[in-house]
Amino acid sequence: MSELDLAGRVELLERMWLIRAFEEKVSELFARGQVVGLIHLGIGSEGSAVGVCSALRSDDYVFGNHRSHAHAIAKGADVDRLMAEIAGKASGYCKGKGGSMHIAAPEVGFVTATGVVGGNVALALGAALTSVTTQDNRVSVAFFGDGAGQSGSLHESLNLAALWKLPVVFVCENNGYAEFSPLSAHTVVERLTDYASVYSIPTVTVDGGDVMEVRRAAVSAVARARAGEGPMFIEVLTHRLRGHYEGDPAAYRELSEREEWTVRDPVARFRAELEGAGVAADTIAATEAAARSRIASAAESAVAAPGPDPEEATTDVYAV
Amino acid sequence: MTAELRFIDAIHAGLQASLAADDAVVVIGEDVTYGGPFGATKGLADEFGRHRVRDTPISEATVMGMVTGAALTGLRPVVEVMFVDFITLAMDQLVNHAAKLHFMSGGQLRVPLTVRVQGGVRGRFGAHHSQSLESWFTHTPGLKVVAPAFPGDAKPLLAAAIANDNPVVYLEHRGLYWDKGPLHDDPVDGAVVRRPGTDVTVVSYSKMVHSALAAADRLADSGVEAEVIDLRWLAPLDTATVLESVAKTGRAVVAHEAVARGGLGAELAATIQREVFTELVAPVERVGAAFAPVAAAAALEDAFLPGVDEIERAAGSLMAFGPPPP
């Protein structure tokens, strides 16, 4: 699974384009008032989402956070249902009850996402507990940001995962900003992997701009977890090319920092890498075009789709 | 009917039966392999293995999230929170995740989780080990809440909680643990009339049911026949049984050990006055603890705790309104 041939790598690029196109479309729809609620975009973190999820089986579990459109798509979520959910429509994954921050696509292993910073990590531990109890050999992944690093629950989770050798991969997407503040305003710790090392959890820090580097780290973490050797912590250095949420002017960001990261855009980098490896420019252009067209159609149907019946506001409170 | 067992043993028997019946059931909590402070889980780790009966660190927030995640993915966990006072540390996971995920996912996800939690006043334990927080749970859509009062109900109610596909908070009053009674496995749905009566309805649950029954005995001595209802399920509430009784008696006292203000009694009182207003001959009375934290000193704990006297007094005050109009 670790080595991908050229065709496999082109598939990764396709998936990254799908995310990029999706997020840019959501941004457009947001500006037109066609999606609901708070929207947190993952433009710039496609390398992390696709790199990690490409190392997973379809029945492995992923738990996302408030910025998880990319994770859901990378895990195989249907973009029509995802877009409809963000638009608050009945045809969405959650019938419009979840919205952008609470995507659940359990049929593809994207179990749920949370709007509470750090809230998904313990849930991922639980799925890992199910795996060890039923011995079904699945691996569980929690995606969280550097802001969750300072939440006590993460530390409790690291301890428990280490104690019980749970098959869980902690993926910390360190984009350098927790909401509106740089990480240095939240902690004196520079390498968030230090949090995991104290519990003897193996760690690695990778460049989120390099999808293949992320993938290699994830492949080894997943293999470890599946072999019963316990958790691993991957810190992915990534970047939000947008503000914390759509509408955030991100005035707290340094321009030079933004320019530097625009160069390190994971999609642009991987595209150049594949061209260098001999993939025809036409083929690559076609991946982008296909993604954009697929997303345009998803957006069109999401916008046109009917909203949920108001009666639905009080259904599904209890499982029957 | 089987032999008489203590309440705590009934819980043990319920856990044992569920673990034996369903491989998806796991028991998780602090010191559960040892048996916890009161012995509810004693011996289960030896019987079912430490992969199904697991001790956790003192990390309530993460443990509640973990059992929620396990419930989402096929297990049927029973988590023990040692004192209800400590569930405050786990409220994010319980309220924001366990309770809401079925709804937020548009019905895709289920959280078959049982939260066993012990609480109430007994033993001069002070304000961090003596609370009754059930109205926090009954106020949260998505949670179910059950509060047995008798050993006989403890086992089937636990089985029902574990079998339920929703998060169920199973409230155990520490003061009931050593009560003995016959066990049974008959299904326990809704409320039950513990003592029939014609003059006043006393609605209660958990340990307060015993105070209500004692108060009814005293009232009977003065010619007042109280009907005592044991709710058993606090969410969903069996209002039909309550309303049927109040429609008959025309008088209602709602009694619980929790702080009266904003408590479940207020919800019941509102429901009663709305639904059977024309049958009432007196306002609905509430008996609950004073609006204060629990003090440790025996004299203060006793003053805080409502009981037989308060229920008798409340029922008596309703009788003073006279008979129903012809």
Next chain:
Amino acid sequence: MTPDLPEDQLVDLLRRMLVIRRFEESLIKLAGDFDIGHFHVYIGQESTGVPALAQLQEGDLAFTTHRNHGHLLARGTDPAAMVAEILGKATGTNNGKGGTLHIASPEHGFPTTSAVTGGCTPLATGAAFAFSRRKVDRVSVCLFGDGALEEGSYHESINIAALEALPVIYLCENNSLEALGQKANEYPSSTMAAAPLTDLAASFKVPTITVDGTDTGAVHGAMAEAIDRARSGGGPTFVEALTVRWPGNRPLWPQLATGVTDLTYAWDEGAIPQDHSKWHGAQDGVLRYTRELVTAGLVTTGDVLALDGEVSTQIEDAVQFALDSPYPDPESAFEGVYA
């Protein structure tokens, strides 16, 4: 070793340790006759709490946990008011509202006791935050056991303390050495994957010190360094004091497993009984400190016994005071909910 202090202060430390030891022993005996609820004793940790806390200055604050009696007594809280509180009397430190688990003595620098594991960590950090913002020369001490490190609030707290360089000392009393084990079918020891525990502070770049909690001099020195760092704006320190859990610390109610402490064991090895000989000979910090003072010629055995006699009388009087005190007015159960 003995702390680097004048002789009278060295003897004062012994006196404070004996106050704690005799207090706790009396309480265990009292519990046989009175319903005083669930309680925890500090026996075996006096040589940590006394040298650590006796050197705090007026206005410094300490936040303690369920095993709090020794901490309060180390800073001079009145044992009579403490026994009264534990017995639920009106003359108690909290007028009976707290009980053993919530004893508060603000005039001795103890705003509260939290009986929720890890509950005092944010409180102590918050006090240090206030000291820092108000620019007052005060330090805050957070007292907790190794179990509190399993709570997320510890990590959140020390992160903020490190970030803001707050004047707080995290004193972790790790009494899990030779803890009751699962084999004996007792409570398992703490469930923690990190070792040593100081790594949980070092990862936040907080300086750490590990000391033998039965070594009065070592504890005094470590805390002096930590307090000095806090006062001089150097930020938090994490001190781990290691002790062996006293054999009488049972899961629910303590028992006088090693008997009433006989101070002659400190200088007469032959008097130590077979049962618990390791405890009396090497693990009891009070006996160790007594031995050190006698060996150094700072006190005579006669001085020790005389001091113990005074302390024992003080504790007997405290118990009698509490027994004789009235119960609180039941109406007071409803007072003081709001300031």
